[in-house]
Amino acid sequence: MKKLNKCVFVLFLITGFMLTSCSSDDSNENTAEESTGDYWPTAVGNQWVLDQNGSESVMKIVSSEKINDDTYFKFDQFAGVGEEVSGGATVSIKKVKGDYYIKLNDIVFNSEGIxxxxxxxxxxxxxxxxxxxxxxxGSFSQETSYNIPNFPNIKMTSKYTGTILEKGVTATIKGVSYKDVIKFKIHQESKVEGEGAVSVDTEYWVAKDVGIIRSKTGDSVSELTSYIKK
Known part of the structure; x- marks a missing residue:
């Protein structure tokens, strides 16, 4: 059981850089106010190249999809790979006025034959x-199922708090100065029944009309090296 629950938490950690079926977010988008600028430009073909602890990571918007009255823009990759668990998820972004939503589809994983x-x-x-x-x-729940006959599904509940740390500042990343930057933090706590809670803090820097320029989760740092905006 501990090995199985550990799989859940590792996947939570590797997808922390970023986030409907059986899960839901209780935030109310009706409270969204008008945007003060475009801090993550969404158009098919937009691309961000990041230096993640010495390794290059590329995020590119490859398609868009209309769901009800919302338009989601899908990234080509937003996957995590850990030492014990490997898994990937399709990630999309949508904007409702000044609210920016991240949506992860179902994650299929493989760990030690499970x-x-x-x-x-x-x-x-x-x-x-x-x-x-x-x-x-906000908060949401996730349910994990395994390829083990008669093994019960495991439910994980998560709560998160976002905080604006700085706004309208200038940040220099890789020798490039970006104006109109918002620095903010997401604190996320997740708990599986019978296990202790796990928390992750991620800081983000986003620049107006550019998008993500830096993020930091623990010792993992990603910094923008180049971008393409259509």
Missing amino acids: TGKITGYEFILLKDYLEANQTWT
Whole structure:
């Protein structure tokens, strides 16, 4: 059981850089206010190349999809690979006024011969109209199933808090100065029944009309080296 639950938590950690089926976000998008700028430009063909601890990582928007009245823009890759667990998920972004949502589809994983699926989720990454020190909160649940006959599904509940740390500042990344930057943090806590809670803090820097320029989770740092905006 501990090995199986550990799989869940490792997958939570490797997908932390970023986030509907059986899961849901209780945030209310009706509270969204007008955007103060475009802090993650969404158009098919937009691309961000990041230096992640010495390794190149590329995020590119490859398609868009209309779901109800919302348009989601899908990235070509947003996968995590850990020492004990490997898994990948399709990740999309949508914007509702000044609210930026990240949506992960179901994750299929393989760990030490155990395969399974974790239901996807959606959460608010950023509210660009908030001022420094203002916050937003939300929660969602995920269910994990395994390829083991008669083994019960495991439910994980997560709560998160976003905080604007700085707004309208200039940040220099890889020798390039970016103006109109918002720095914010996402604190996420997740818990599986019978296990202790696991928490992850990720800081993000996003520049107006550019998008993501830096992120930091623990010792893992990603910094923008180049970008293409259509």
